[in-house]
Amino acid sequence: MLEKEPSLTNTDIMFVKIHAPWDTLCKYAEQMNIRMPFRKKSYFTDWKSKAMGSRFHLRCRQIKSWLPRNPMKLDKEALPDLEETDCYTAPFSRARMHHFTINNRHTFFSNSTRSRIVHHVLQRTKYEDGKSKMGINRLLGNGTYEAAFPPHEGGYKSRHPIKTHGAQNHRHLLYERWARWGMWYKYQPLDLIRRYFGEKIGLYFAWLGWYTGMLIPAALVGLLVFLYGFLTMDTSQVSKEICEANTTIMCPMCEENCNPWKLSDSCVYAKVTHLFDNGGTVFFAIFMAIWATVFLEFWKRRRAELTYDWDLIDWEEEEENLRPQFEAKYSRVERVNPISGKPEPFQPFTDKLSRLMVSVSGIFFMISLVLTAVFAVVVFRLIAMEKFASFDWEFVKKNWQFATSGTGVCINFMIIMSLNVVYEKVAYLLTNLEHPRTESEWENSFALKMFLFQFVNLNSSTFYIAFFLGRFAGRPGKYNKLFNRWRLEECHPSGCLIDLCLQMGVIMVLKQIWNNFMELGYPLLQNWWSRRKIKQTEREERTRGGQNVENKVQLPQWDKDWNLQPMNAHGLVDEYLEMVLQFGFTTIFVAAFPLAPLLALLNNIIEIRLDAYKFVTQWRRPMPARATDIGIWYGILEGIGVLAVITNAFVIAITSDYIPRFVYAFRYGPCVDKEYHHEKCLQGYMNSSLSVFDMGVRWNVSEEQSRYCRYRDYRASPWSPVPYDFTLQFWHVLAARLAFIIVFEHLVFGIKSFIAYLIPDMPKSLCDRMRREKYLMQEMMYEAELEHLQKERKKNGRRYHHEWP
Known part of the structure; x- marks a missing residue:
C-alpha cells in the first residue's frame, strides 16, 4: 500500500x-x-x-x-x-x-x-x-x-x-547503551545492532570490536618493549660510546654547507634511536606476526559463533539482481542463467578482458603517480638538507636532520591526503568501466582498487625510508648524486630507524585525526546547517501566516531523516578500508615502531563510539542486509599478515643495527671465546662500525689532527693496500643479514602455519551444539505437526458428530 x-x-x-x-x-x-x-x-x-x-x-x-x-x-x-x-x-x-x-x-x-x-x-x-x-x-x-x-x-x-522510564524505541536504546561516549568501556550490544541495522553492519561492528580487543595484548607488549628501551637508554653501550666520542670527527653529511662534526653531537639522537632499536625488537616482531595469525584464526571462530546466534549458518546468498548499468549496456546479448534458467544480459569474454586490461592499466598508472610523488619528496629532502644545514637559526642548523625528516613527512602527508581524493574518483571510474554484473561484484572490485591505491600511497614513502634511504649514498670522495647535482641522503651514524619511526608516527597520528574529523565533524556541520535552514523556513512561514513564533511544528520521522546525511554510497567500504590500512600500519613495520598497536587501540576505542554515534544520530538508517562474513577484507588481512613477516624481517636485518651489533659481539668484540654479556661484548662497537677517510685529498686539509674523518661503513683505511675497499666484516654482516631473513621468515611462517592448524575454524562445542539443535528441531517439528493433526482430527470429529442427525 x-x-x-x-x-x-x-x-x-x-x-x-x-x-x-x-x-x-x-x-x-x-x-x-x-x-x-x-x-x-x-x-x-x-x-x-x-x-x-x-x-x-x-x-x-x-x-x-x-x-x-x-x-x-x-x-x-x-x-x-x-x-x-x-x-x-x-x-x-x-x-x-x-x-x-x-x-x-x-x-x-x-x-x-x-x-x-x-x-x-x-x-x-x-x-x-x-x-x-x-x-x-x-x-x-x-x-x-x-x-x-x-x-x-x-x-x-x-x-x-x-533507567526509570525505559527506552522509547530501539534507536533510543542504542544511543543510551552504545552510541554515547560514556559507554566507551562497555561491550557492544551486537544483537541489538544486528536487529536494528542488519547482519552486515552488525558483523562490521563485531569485527571492529574483536580487533580492538585483540589490540590490548599487542599494545601492552609494545609498551613494555618501548619502556625497556627507555629504561636501558642510559646504560646502552652504543649510546655511551656515541655520547663520549668528543674526539671522533665525522665527515660532513651534506655537500656544500656542512662541516665536519663531532660524533658526540648526536648523543640525543642515539638515545632516541635506542628506544626503538633494542634487544626487544626481534621478539616483538615475532610476537606481532604470531598475533596477526591468532587474531585472524580466532576471528573465524568468533564469526562462526555469530553466524550461529544470528541464524546465518544455513543461509545462502540469494541470486542478486543485475545492476541497471549492466543491463543497459548488454541488453542485446543474452544467455540462459544457469541458476534461474531465465535469459539475461551477458558480457562477452573479449569485452570483459579488454575492459579489465584498461582497468589494470589505470591502476598501474596511478601507482606510478604515487611513485612520482615519492620521488618528488625525495628531491625535496635533498634540497631541504642543504638549506637547513646552512640555516641562520642555530637550533635548526644543529638539528637539521630532524628538521629535514619532519618537514618531509608533513609534505608527504599532505600529498597523501590530496591524492586520496583523486584515487577515489579514479577507482569509481575504473570500476564502472568494468561494468560488474552485480552490486556485490562492484563493491568487491571497488574495495580492492581503493585498498591498492591507498596502501601504496600510504606506505611507498615508508618503504623508501626503510629499505632505500642511505643504501646508495656512496662514500666520502665518491658520493652518488641525483642529476649530478644533489648528493643522496645518508643515514645517521645511529641508523635510519629513527627516520622510519618518525615517518610512521606522524602519518599514523595525523591520518587518524583527519579521518575522525571527516567521519564525525563534517556530518555534524552539514546536519547543523540543514537544521538551521529548516528553522529559518519555519520562522518565515509562521511570520507570513501570522502565527505565534513560539509554536513549533513537530516534524514527522521521515522528514527528520531526510535532513540527515545518507550513508556512504560505497557502503561499508570506507569503514573497513580505514581499519585495514591501520592494521597494515600496526603489523608491517611494527619492528620500527612498537607503539603502533597502542596508538591503534586508543584510536579504535574512539572509532567504535564515533561510528556508533554516526550511525545512530547523524546518518539516515541504512538498508538492512544479510552477510555471513566480512567479504574480501579477510583475504586482504591475510595478505597483510604475510607481507608483515617479510617486511619486519628486512627491517630488522637491513634498517636496524641489530645484525651488525650481533656480528660484532660474537666475532669481533672483546667477548670472543669468553662468557657472553651483551653490553660488555659491545665495547668498541662504534669504532668498529666507522671507517676512515682522508679529508686532505678532498678538502685540502693539512693539519694532522683534523686530516681524517669517520663515516658509517665497513671499508678499508686510506693507507691500506686497497683503500676504501669493503672489509671482511662487511661481508660477514651481509651474510648474517641474509641468513637472518631466511631463518626469521621460515621460523615465523612455520609457527603461523602450526597455530593456524591447531585452531579450528569452528569450536567443537559449537559443532556439537548445532548437531544437537538440528536433531531437537526435527523432533519438535514432528511433534508439533502431530499435535496439530490430532487437534484437527478432534475438531473435525466434533463437527462430524454435531452434524450427524
Missing part, C-alpha cells in the same frame, strides 16, 4: 510511504527463507539431566556471589527486547504458521526484517513494460526518486532517564 506525504521543510519534495500488510510479509518471508522463532530453548534439559542442571545452576549461583562484577558488560535489564536469541528458529512457512510463536503480528517481523522484505519487493517490481524496466535502483539511477531509505524508529533522545 502506498501513501503520499508532502515534506514540511521542502515544498519540492514528496514522500511516498510504503506499507507492507501481513499477508505480503508472510508471502515474501517464505520466499526469502527468513528464519523465525518457534520455541524457547532450554539448555539444561537439552544437554544434561535435570539433576546435573540443578547442581550446575546452584554452583553458578555460589560462584557469582563472590566474583566481582565485570564493568565492561552491559546489564541484561538494559536490553529487554532481545528474547528471540533464546528461541529455536526455522525457515518461515505459511503452511506451518501454527508452529511459530506469533504473539503479535505487528512485532513478529522486526523492523529491519520488514525493511529487507520491502526492499526485496522493490528490487524485483517492474515499473514499465520491458526487460530492463525493473527495480528501485534503476529509478534512483535515472533520477525518478531522490532517495529510498527506511525511517528510523523515532528520536534517539528523551526527556526522561532510561
Whole structure:
C-alpha cells in the first residue's frame, strides 16, 4: 500500500510511504527463507539431566556471589527486547504458521526484517513494460526518486532517564547503551545492532570490536618493549660510546654547507634511536606476526559463533539482481542463467578482458603517480638538507636532520591526503568501466582498487625510508648524486630507524585525526546547517501566516531523516578500508615502531563510539542486509599478515643495527671465546662500525689532527693496500643479514602455519551444539505437526458428530 506525504521543510519534495500488510510479509518471508522463532530453548534439559542442571545452576549461583562484577558488560535489564536469541528458529512457512510463536503480528517481523522484505519487493517490481524496466535502483539511477531509505524508529533522545522510564524505541536504546561516549568501556550490544541495522553492519561492528580487543595484548607488549628501551637508554653501550666520542670527527653529511662534526653531537639522537632499536625488537616482531595469525584464526571462530546466534549458518546468498548499468549496456546479448534458467544480459569474454586490461592499466598508472610523488619528496629532502644545514637559526642548523625528516613527512602527508581524493574518483571510474554484473561484484572490485591505491600511497614513502634511504649514498670522495647535482641522503651514524619511526608516527597520528574529523565533524556541520535552514523556513512561514513564533511544528520521522546525511554510497567500504590500512600500519613495520598497536587501540576505542554515534544520530538508517562474513577484507588481512613477516624481517636485518651489533659481539668484540654479556661484548662497537677517510685529498686539509674523518661503513683505511675497499666484516654482516631473513621468515611462517592448524575454524562445542539443535528441531517439528493433526482430527470429529442427525 502506498501513501503520499508532502515534506514540511521542502515544498519540492514528496514522500511516498510504503506499507507492507501481513499477508505480503508472510508471502515474501517464505520466499526469502527468513528464519523465525518457534520455541524457547532450554539448555539444561537439552544437554544434561535435570539433576546435573540443578547442581550446575546452584554452583553458578555460589560462584557469582563472590566474583566481582565485570564493568565492561552491559546489564541484561538494559536490553529487554532481545528474547528471540533464546528461541529455536526455522525457515518461515505459511503452511506451518501454527508452529511459530506469533504473539503479535505487528512485532513478529522486526523492523529491519520488514525493511529487507520491502526492499526485496522493490528490487524485483517492474515499473514499465520491458526487460530492463525493473527495480528501485534503476529509478534512483535515472533520477525518478531522490532517495529510498527506511525511517528510523523515532528520536534517539528523551526527556526522561532510561533507567526509570525505559527506552522509547530501539534507536533510543542504542544511543543510551552504545552510541554515547560514556559507554566507551562497555561491550557492544551486537544483537541489538544486528536487529536494528542488519547482519552486515552488525558483523562490521563485531569485527571492529574483536580487533580492538585483540589490540590490548599487542599494545601492552609494545609498551613494555618501548619502556625497556627507555629504561636501558642510559646504560646502552652504543649510546655511551656515541655520547663520549668528543674526539671522533665525522665527515660532513651534506655537500656544500656542512662541516665536519663531532660524533658526540648526536648523543640525543642515539638515545632516541635506542628506544626503538633494542634487544626487544626481534621478539616483538615475532610476537606481532604470531598475533596477526591468532587474531585472524580466532576471528573465524568468533564469526562462526555469530553466524550461529544470528541464524546465518544455513543461509545462502540469494541470486542478486543485475545492476541497471549492466543491463543497459548488454541488453542485446543474452544467455540462459544457469541458476534461474531465465535469459539475461551477458558480457562477452573479449569485452570483459579488454575492459579489465584498461582497468589494470589505470591502476598501474596511478601507482606510478604515487611513485612520482615519492620521488618528488625525495628531491625535496635533498634540497631541504642543504638549506637547513646552512640555516641562520642555530637550533635548526644543529638539528637539521630532524628538521629535514619532519618537514618531509608533513609534505608527504599532505600529498597523501590530496591524492586520496583523486584515487577515489579514479577507482569509481575504473570500476564502472568494468561494468560488474552485480552490486556485490562492484563493491568487491571497488574495495580492492581503493585498498591498492591507498596502501601504496600510504606506505611507498615508508618503504623508501626503510629499505632505500642511505643504501646508495656512496662514500666520502665518491658520493652518488641525483642529476649530478644533489648528493643522496645518508643515514645517521645511529641508523635510519629513527627516520622510519618518525615517518610512521606522524602519518599514523595525523591520518587518524583527519579521518575522525571527516567521519564525525563534517556530518555534524552539514546536519547543523540543514537544521538551521529548516528553522529559518519555519520562522518565515509562521511570520507570513501570522502565527505565534513560539509554536513549533513537530516534524514527522521521515522528514527528520531526510535532513540527515545518507550513508556512504560505497557502503561499508570506507569503514573497513580505514581499519585495514591501520592494521597494515600496526603489523608491517611494527619492528620500527612498537607503539603502533597502542596508538591503534586508543584510536579504535574512539572509532567504535564515533561510528556508533554516526550511525545512530547523524546518518539516515541504512538498508538492512544479510552477510555471513566480512567479504574480501579477510583475504586482504591475510595478505597483510604475510607481507608483515617479510617486511619486519628486512627491517630488522637491513634498517636496524641489530645484525651488525650481533656480528660484532660474537666475532669481533672483546667477548670472543669468553662468557657472553651483551653490553660488555659491545665495547668498541662504534669504532668498529666507522671507517676512515682522508679529508686532505678532498678538502685540502693539512693539519694532522683534523686530516681524517669517520663515516658509517665497513671499508678499508686510506693507507691500506686497497683503500676504501669493503672489509671482511662487511661481508660477514651481509651474510648474517641474509641468513637472518631466511631463518626469521621460515621460523615465523612455520609457527603461523602450526597455530593456524591447531585452531579450528569452528569450536567443537559449537559443532556439537548445532548437531544437537538440528536433531531437537526435527523432533519438535514432528511433534508439533502431530499435535496439530490430532487437534484437527478432534475438531473435525466434533463437527462430524454435531452434524450427524
